[in-house]
Amino acid sequence: MTVKVLLREDEIPRKWYNLAADLPSPMQPPLGPDGKPITPDALAPVFPMNLIEQEVSQERWIDIPEEILEILYRWRPSPLRRARYLEKALGTPARIYYKDEGVSPPGSHKPNTAVAQAWYNKQFGIEKITTETGAGQWGSALSFACALLGLKCKVYMVRISFDQKPFRKLMMNVWGAECVASPSPLTQAGRDILAKDPDTPGSLGIAISEAIEEAVGDESGKTRYSLGSVLNHVMLHQTIIGLEAKKQLEKIGENKVDIIIGCAGGGSNFAGISFPFVADKINGAEIEIIPVEPASCPTMTRAPFTYDHGDVARMTPLLPMHTLGHEFVSPPIHAGGLRYHGMSPLVSQAIVEGLLTPRSVNQLQCYESAMLWTRTEGYIPAPETSHAIAAVIDEAKKAREEGKEKVILFNWSGHGLMDLTGYEAFLEGRLADYPLPEDELQRSLVSIRGLPKAAKNKTGRW
Amino acid sequence: MTVKVLLREDEIPRKWYNLAADLPSPMQPPLGPDGKPITPDALAPVFPMNLIEQEVSQERWIDIPEEILEILYRWRPSPLRRARYLEKALGTPARIYYKDEGVSPPGSHKPNTAVAQAWYNKQFGIEKITTETGAGQWGSALSFACALLGLKCKVYMVRISFDQKPFRKLMMNVWGAECVASPSPLTQAGRDILAKDPDTPGSLGIAISEAIEEAVGDESGKTRYSLGSVLNHVMLHQTIIGLEAKKQLEKIGENKVDIIIGCAGGGSNFAGISFPFVADKINGAEIEIIPVEPASCPTMTRAPFTYDHGDVARMTPLLPMHTLGHEFVSPPIHAGGLRYHGMSPLVSQAIVEGLLTPRSVNQLQCYESAMLWTRTEGYIPAPETSHAIAAVIDEAKKAREEGKEKVILFNWSGHGLMDLTGYEAFLEGRLADYPLPEDELQRSLVSIRGLPKAAKNKTGRW
Numbered sequence: 021m022t023v024k025v026l027l028r029e030d031e032i033p034r035k036w037y038n039l040a041a042d043l044p045s046p047m048q049p050p051l052g053p054d055g056k057p058i059t060p061d062a063l064a065p066v067f068p069m070n071l072i073e074q075e076v077s078q079e080r081w082i083d084i085p086e087e088i089l090e091i092l093y094r095w096r097p098s099p100l101r102r103a104r105y106l107e108k109a110l111g112t113p114a115r116i117y118y119k120d121e122g123v124s125p126p127g128s129h130k131p132n133t134a135v136a137q138a139w140y141n142k143q144f145g146i147e148k149i150t151t152e153t154g155a156g157q158w159g160s161a162l163s164f165a166c167a168l169l170g171l172k173c174k175v176y177m178v179r180i181s182f183d184q185k186p187f188r189k190l191m192m193n194v195w196g197a198e199c200v201a202s203p204s205p206l207t208q209a210g211r212d213i214l215a216k217d218p219d220t221p222g223s224l225g226i227a228i229s230e231a232i233e234e235a236v237g238d239e240s241g242k243t244r245y246s247l248g249s250v251l252n253h254v255m256l257h258q259t260i261i262g263l264e265a266k267k268q269l270e271k272i273g274e275n276k277v278d279i280i281i282g283c284a285g286g287g288s289n290f291a292g293i294s295f296p297f298v299a300d301k302i303n304g305a306e307i308e309i310i311p312v313e314p315a316s317c318p319t320m321t322r323a324p325f326t327y328d329h330g331d332v333a334r335m336t337p338l339l340p341m342h343t344l345g346h347e348f349v350s351p352p353i354h355a356g357g358l359r360y361h362g363m364s365p366l367v368s369q370a371i372v373e374g375l376l377t378p379r380s381v382n383q384l385q386c387y388e389s390a391m392l393w394t395r396t397e398g399y400i401p402a403p404e405t406s407h408a409i410a411a412v413i414d415e416a417k418k419a420r421e422e423g424k425e426k427v428i429l430f431n432w433s434g435h436g437l438m439d440l441t442g443y444e445a446f447l448e449g450r451l452a453d454y455p456l457p458e459d460e461l462q463r464s465l466v467s468i469r470g471l472p473k474a475a476k477n478k479t480g481r482w
Numbered sequence: 483m484t485v486k487v488l489l490r491e492d493e494i495p496r497k498w499y500n501l502a503a504d505l506p507s508p509m510q511p512p513l514g515p516d517g518k519p520i521t522p523d524a525l526a527p528v529f530p531m532n533l534i535e536q537e538v539s540q541e542r543w544i545d546i547p548e549e550i551l552e553i554l555y556r557w558r559p560s561p562l563r564r565a566r567y568l569e570k571a572l573g574t575p576a577r578i579y580y581k582d583e584g585v586s587p588p589g590s591h592k593p594n595t596a597v598a599q600a601w602y603n604k605q606f607g608i609e610k611i612t613t614e615t616g617a618g619q620w621g622s623a624l625s626f627a628c629a630l631l632g633l634k635c636k637v638y639m640v641r642i643s644f645d646q647k648p649f650r651k652l653m654m655n656v657w658g659a660e661c662v663a664s665p666s667p668l669t670q671a672g673r674d675i676l677a678k679d680p681d682t683p684g685s686l687g688i689a690i691s692e693a694i695e696e697a698v699g700d701e702s703g704k705t706r707y708s709l710g711s712v713l714n715h716v717m718l719h720q721t722i723i724g725l726e727a728k729k730q731l732e733k734i735g736e737n738k739v740d741i742i743i744g745c746a747g748g749g750s751n752f753a754g755i756s757f758p759f760v761a762d763k764i765n766g767a768e769i770e771i772i773p774v775e776p777a778s779c780p781t782m783t784r785a786p787f788t789y790d791h792g793d794v795a796r797m798t799p800l801l802p803m804h805t806l807g808h809e810f811v812s813p814p815i816h817a818g819g820l821r822y823h824g825m826s827p828l829v830s831q832a833i834v835e836g837l838l839t840p841r842s843v844n845q846l847q848c849y850e851s852a853m854l855w856t857r858t859e860g861y862i863p864a865p866e867t868s869h870a871i872a873a874v875i876d877e878a879k880k881a882r883e884e885g886k887e888k889v890i891l892f893n894w895s896g897h898g899l900m901d902l903t904g905y906e907a908f909l910e911g912r913l914a915d916y917p918l919p920e921d922e923l924q925r926s927l928v929s930i931r932g933l934p935k936a937a938k939n940k941t942g943r944w
Contacts, residue, residue: 023555026488093485094567094860105556105630123585125860127899167857168567187649190902193909194856394656395629398556398587437589437899440652447655 023104025117025268027097033263034084036256039295039366041080042302044373047252047365048474050337051327055472058337065236066245068144071137074253082256084136091135091168095124096260100268101432105396107416114419115274116412118432119265119293122399126191128434129289130161130248133257137246138165147242148172150235152202152227155181155356156188157402157434158248163197173197176204176230179222181356187438202227209233209333224360225332225346232335249286250330250339255366258292265429266296274427277307279415281430283407284311284320284378285357287364293431295366298375309376310415311367312407314386316351316454319344319363320371320378322461327472330362340474341368345467351454353383354442355403361464381410382453387446389413390436402434403442485566487579487730489559495725496546498718501757501828503542504764506835509714509827510936512799513789517934520799527698528707530606533599536715544718546598553597553630557586558722562730563894567858569878576881577736578874580894581727581755584861588653590896591751592623592710595719599708600627609704610634612697614664614689617643617818618650619864619896620710625659635659638666638692641684643818649900664689671695671795686822687794687808694797711748712792712801717828720754727891728758736889739769741877743892745869746773746782746840747819749826755893757828760837771838772877773829774869776848778813778916781806781825782833782840784923789934792824802936803830809929813916815845816904817865823926843872844915849908851875852898864896865904 040047049057060072067075074082089096103116121129141149149171153159159175166173175197182189182201192199202222203210209229213220220226228247235245247254269277280297282290290311301307313320319342328343330336342363350359363371370376390406392413393399401409408430419426436443445451502509511519522534529537536544551558565578583591603611611633615621621637628635637659644651644663654661664684665672671691675682682688690709697707709716731739742759744752752773763769775782781804790805792798804825812821832838852868854875855861863871870892881888898905907913 021552021555022491024491026490028488029484029486090483093483125862164860168860187899187902190906191862191899194853194862194902194905196857391656395658398626398630400587400653400656437649437653440649440656443656444652 021104022272023102025100025272027264027267029093029097031267032089032092032097033260033267034089035081036084037259037263037296037299038077038080038082038256039298039370040252041078042299043369044302045369047369048340050339051472052337066232068141068146068244070140070144071253074256075251084260085139088136088139091139092132097264098123098261100265103397106393109392109396110413110416110420112416112420113424114416114426114428116416116428117269117274118430119261120432121261121289122432122435126157126160126164127437128157128161128402129258129261129292129431130158131164132260132292133248133254133288134161134165135168136257138162138169138171141244141246142169142171145242146171146244148174148238149244149246150174150176150231151246151248152176152224152231154178154224154359156185156438157357159197159199160188160191160195161248162246163192163195166197167195174234175199176202176227178202178224178227179220185438202230204230206230207233223332228331229333229335249288250362250364252366254288255291255295255364258288259295261292261431262294262296265293269429276427277429278426279428280307280309281408281411281415281428282311283358283404283433284313284363284367285360285404286362287311287367289431289433291364291367293429298370301375310411311376311378312411313378313380314353314355314358314407315380315382316353316456317344317359318380318456319361321380322456324465325368325372326468326474328362328468338471339365341365342371343468344461345464347467348464353454354439354445355386355407357404358407379411381407382455383451384453386410387443387451400436401432402436403439405433405436408433483566484734485564487562487734489726489729491555491559493729494551494554494559495722495729496551497543498546499721499725499758499761500539500542500544500718501760501832502714503540504761505831506764507831509831510802512801513934514799528694530603530608530706532602532606533715536718537713546722547601550598550601553601554594559726560585560723562727565859568855571854571858572875572878572882574878574882575886576878576888576890578878578890579731580892581723582894583723583751584894584897588619588622588626589899590619590623590864591720591723591754591893592620593626594722594754595710595716595750596623596627597630598719600624600631600633603706603708604631604633607704608633608706610636610700611706611708612636612638612693613708613710614638614686614693616640616686616821618647618900619819621661622650622653622657623710624708625654625657628659629657636696637661638664638689640664640686640689641682647900664692666692668692669695685794690793691795691797711750712824712826714828716750717753717757717826720750721757723751723754723893724756724758727755731891738889739891740888741890742769742771743870743873743877743890744773745820745866745895746775746825746829747822747866748824749773749829751893751895753826753829755891760832763837772873773838773840774873775840775842776815776817776820776869777842777844778815778918779806779821780842780918781823783842784918786927787830787834788930788936790824790930800933801827803827804833805930806923807926807929810926815916816901816907817848817869819866820869841873843869844917845913846915848872849905849913862898863894864898865901867895867898870895
């Protein structure tokens with residue numbers, strides 16, 4: 021009985037796949053505050069130029085530097101597992117496979133890009149990286165990457181998570197990073213907010229502002245900022261997941277995947293598993309590709325595709341994406357990584373091109389699905405990952421009803437060992453669903469009024 | 483650059499190795515309260531008979547039931563990793579390999595025996611298993627195993643850990659187990675202690691008493707007790723670790739291991755990695771085999787080999803082992819799994835036979851070693867595991883000084899993601915060493931006065 025498909029290190033993919041090269045319509049550029057496309061130079065104080073080049077690249081394949089692979093070998097190629105125990109419990113004829121990204125040292129897919137970004141920064145002569153983190157997955161991944169590469173790392177962690185998740189901060193400290201609660205008195209942005217509201221719980225938007233301010237303000241020029249999702253180069257670095265999965269499925273003779281599923285907050289783990297298959301779909305393959313989001317944060321299923329800022333304080337360029345409006349405040353669901361108002365421009369454009377079929381699920385269904393998973397497969401999934409599992413279970417049941425031997429692949433984006441308080445609340449009956457009311461959605465969308473609109477594509481779909 | 487050696491599922495070992503069959507002198511039997519060898523029947527209210535048979539077996543090889551393997555496939559065969567990044571940092575010519583037992587769902591080697599024990603209990607018609615847990619590794623492993631097999635599980639967790647480590651309790655709850663703080667009002671043993679001292683922090687000894695009392699007291703006969711270390715059948719189940727490691731080393735042409743290292747509290751992860759190699763040593767192989775313990779709990783390095791009880795309340799049979807005396811109270815080191823007063827009889831006897839060379843290390847050296855590990859290999863080790871790492875680093879440095887290409891194998895018994903508060907204390911300079919003063923050792927040994935002595939072996943060494 022095979023439940024794991026493994027690759028040798030010498031079978032690891034040696035190039036990343038860039039979906040921008042294959043999308044039917046060209047990507048629309050990020051815009052500056054004047055509404056005009058921003059130049060790479062304008063981003064130079066924030067990101068190193070080698071990453072900016074990747075951000076705007078139209079090359080289909082981009083070499084993965086050998087030195088990055090030698091870091092990734094600690095946990096890559098990651099196992100492709102077959103969820104035979106879940107299949108049996110469901111009595112489904114579907115064959116369910118999943119990439120286990122929980123095997124990385126910080127426990128999620130995030131280090132795939134953290135390592136790449138830290139390495140490119142180091143190549144460019146950068147000595148310190150700043151970033152923000154919400155629940156802490158990204159902050160710990162970047163801390164890990166910087167520890168291995170000998171870079172300094174400073175993480176602005178949203179205060180409410182900083183207080184509620186002390187273990188995530190400790191992980192960052194173990195890897196040598198400095199982690200401060202945001203808003204902090206260390207930046208002008210932080211001080212301004214604290215002056216107005218000393219007891220603010222903070223937000224990702226504020227933390228982004230602080231991290232960018234510190235990076236841009238370092239007069240030595242040796243500090244840059246790093247983002248863990250949304251941007252094109254982040255999606256690029258994650259495609260190693262799907263490229264490995266393809267090789268692994270081929271290895272066991274599974275040459276046709278019917279359904280691909282991943283949860284999506286900013287879009288990076290979903291892009292990682294799915295983009296190599298989106299390429300196949302563009303070339304005619306019949307395959308359903310499903311990004312899954314919380315019903316309480318329905319960016320892909322209910323929000324428009326248009327230009328918006330990546331942060332509340334509007335410090336970032338305008339990006340063409342599905343967005344709930346940059347002033348959107350998510351209900352308090354436990355999947356902290358899925359509470360973002362926007363969506364990766366690449367994922368967003370794939371949606372409007374008709375290549376993806378987004379879906380939303382409610383919190384309770386996610387935890388119920390996660391519980392079934394822990395009692396069958398055994399591993400405890402992150403609350404984000406449970407969104408993918410909920411959709412997988414729905415599809416597996418559908419295959420049972422239809423009597424079809426479908427092949428389902430999904431991304432197990434990370435383990436939930438640092439997120440057990442959500443399970444506690446679920447087991448004690450303290451969790452609720454928070455589907456977003458239409459009037460709240462409309463109120464949040466007010467913040468994008470007056471911003472530039474995205475152009476329509478060839479099919480007139482946006 | 484190879485850093486992982488993987489086995490396919492069909493290469494998994496299909497038999498456990500029983501060291502009792504090969505030790506130069508026969509094992510001395512457990513004794514009852516009357517000082518006479520106890521019969522298997524006397525243990526029947528506590529353990530199912532199929533496990534009692536394994537406990538007293540002299541068979542060298544014992545088949546692993548296929549159904550157990552099908553559960554273990556979730557994470558086994560576990561990866562054998564080469565610590566190339568640590569080797570490089572140390573500039574050592576040694577080649578350092580480690581079995582990664584952190585990949586199991588609960589994150590340690592413990593489920594290797596938890597699954598086996600739960601399965602044998604189920605075969606025997608048992609419906610519920612009780613146990614005790616200190617830091618929580620064992621309790622969560624048994625909860626996991628019972629969840630997969632549909633058994634009820636009740637864990638008595640030492641109160642101080644119950645309060646300090648709420649996440650471990652939550653893990654058990656996620657897997658459906660009931661976890662109560664010990665002493666509890668649910669048993670006579672617990673009520674007696676609470677009447678005397680309502681604010682007691684509890685102890686492993688009390689928790690064992692409560693778990694046994696509940697198992698023995700179930701009039702339906704459908705409840706048994708389970709122990710996560712010390713006993714022969716537990717060592718047996720863990721040998722799959724070393725047997726896999728042997729195959730993996732052969733696969734890459736490493737046919738000669740020079741040094742084997744594992745941390746040892748009750749002895750099970752050390753036995754798991756080392757016993758198959760102890761067999762080679764008995765047959766003449768030159769190999770140094772090093773169990774590592776805390777200097778604050780020097781069971782193997784400073785305590786006598788004699789008969790003692792496994793618990794403070796003297797409810798268990800007398801076992802022939804290295805022991806600090808059953809009234810020993812360990813200083814508050816963070817490696818909760820290494821604070822036990824006794825040692826597995828099989829490991830103990832291998833020591834007196836001259837097959838092992840035990841070593842002790844202080845807490846600060848362990849954390850310093852763990853920090854070097856996290857900055858090179860990346861993964862965060864459990865505080866127990868850091869004891870093995872400290873010895874590995876010492877041996878790798880020695881190999882550098884001697885200019886010798888030694889092959890070192892050790893057991894990475896588990897990750898430290900649930901144990902980050904110890905790292906916090908270390909980083910904040912709040913940790914100390916607690917080498918055991920000689921007078922405290924002597925005071926603790928008073929508790930074994932008057933108990934039967936172990937017989938001397940052929941060489942007169944005990």
